[in-house]
Amino acid sequence: MVATGLRHAYQKLIVLDLDTFTVAPGDRHAVIGPNGAGKSTLLNLLAGTTRAQTATITYNGQVITRRSGAWRARAGIGRTFQHPAVYPDVTVLDCVRMGGWHHRHHPDRTPLEVLDLVGLIDHADHPAAVLSHGHRRMLDLAVALAGQPRVLLLDEPAAGLTDTDTARLLDILGGLPSWMAVVLVEHHMDVVAALATWITVLHHGRRHTDGPADTVRADPAVAALYLGAGGDDAAHR
Ligand SMILES: Nc1ncnc2c1ncn2[C@@H]1O[C@H](COP(=O)(O)OP(=O)(O)OP(=O)(O)O)[C@@H](O)[C@H]1O
Numbered sequence: 001m002v003a004t005g006l007r008h009a010y011q012k013l014i015v016l017d018l019d020t021f022t023v024a025p026g027d028r029h030a031v032i033g034p035n036g037a038g039k040s041t042l043l044n045l046l047a048g049t050t051r052a053q054t055a056t057i058t059y060n061g062q063v064i065t066r067r068s069g070a071w072r073a074r075a076g077i078g079r080t081f082q083h084p085a086v087y088p089d090v091t092v093l094d095c096v097r098m099g100g101w102h103h104r105h106h107p108d109r110t111p112l113e114v115l116d117l118v119g120l121i122d123h124a125d126h127p128a129a130v131l132s133h134g135h136r137r138m139l140d141l142a143v144a145l146a147g148q149p150r151v152l153l154l155d156e157p158a159a160g161l162t163d164t165d166t167a168r169l170l171d172i173l174g175g176l177p178s179w180m181a182v183v184l185v186e187h188h189m190d191v192v193a194a195l196a197t198w199i200t201v202l203h204h205g206r207r208h209t210d211g212p213a214d215t216v217r218a219d220p221a222v223a224a225l226y227l228g229a230g231g232d233d234a235a236h237r
Pocket residue numbers: 010015033034035036037038039040041042082
């Protein structure tokens with residue numbers, strides 16, 4: 001997946017300005033940065049949730065810039081949301097079935113197996129609305145995994161999780177197939193450290209730094225960026 005000309009503005013406020021962002025099989029690419037840096041905007045443009053203003057996005061050699069999020073999900077670009085929404089009356093199991101409906105004849109995992117993986121098997125028949133915040137997040141991940149994505153875009157998957165759920169999340173993400181590409185937007189640096197091999201740091205919508213994860217995490221300029229940002233953001237580190 002190659003995105004070029006990723007410039008995005010709300011009114012006159014430019015919130016993202018990247019020349020290019022590429023996603024290749026096997027990537028474990030974290031995108032970090034202070035609040036408002038443009039991380040979710042980037043993910044939303046790649047996922048098709050936000051319509052591109054200037055970007056050109058290709059996937060498997062095909063231009064998909066005008067393709068909807070649903071089309072991209074069917075094509076193998078899965079995502080989770082910073083604020084997962086659920087259909088309140090739909091059961092947890094049916095949510096996962098919907099996530100994988102286009103693979104229903106040859107799924108890698110059945111919906112029940114996906115629910116077992118994310119620790120929600122005991123909630124299969126419950127309406128999604130009764131799930132706790134952390135369990136909604138795990139359901140969101142289950143829905144994305146049920147679609148058997150080749151590119152998985154994760155928007156703060158560890159936000160608000162208990163330590164137990166975070167450990168489970170790390171197990172799940174660590175066990176994803178090596179050919180799958182993962183782009184991870186995350187504030188929890190322990191999760192980034194456990195998963196990412198490459199980090200891009202965004203600041204005011206621009207690329208502040210990028211490089212191998214160990215190098216970027218040790219970069220004093222990156223630490224200073226967060227200290228400068230202060231607030232809740234810095235508290236996660
Ligand atoms: N729908 C919108 N309308 C107007 N401004 C928006 C909208 N969505 C995002 N923004 C603004 O765009 C900027 C980038 O937001 P974005 O959510 O991409 O940042 P982020 O890096 O994901 O932040 P956070 O870590 O807080 O989630 C912010 O200043 C935000 O207020």
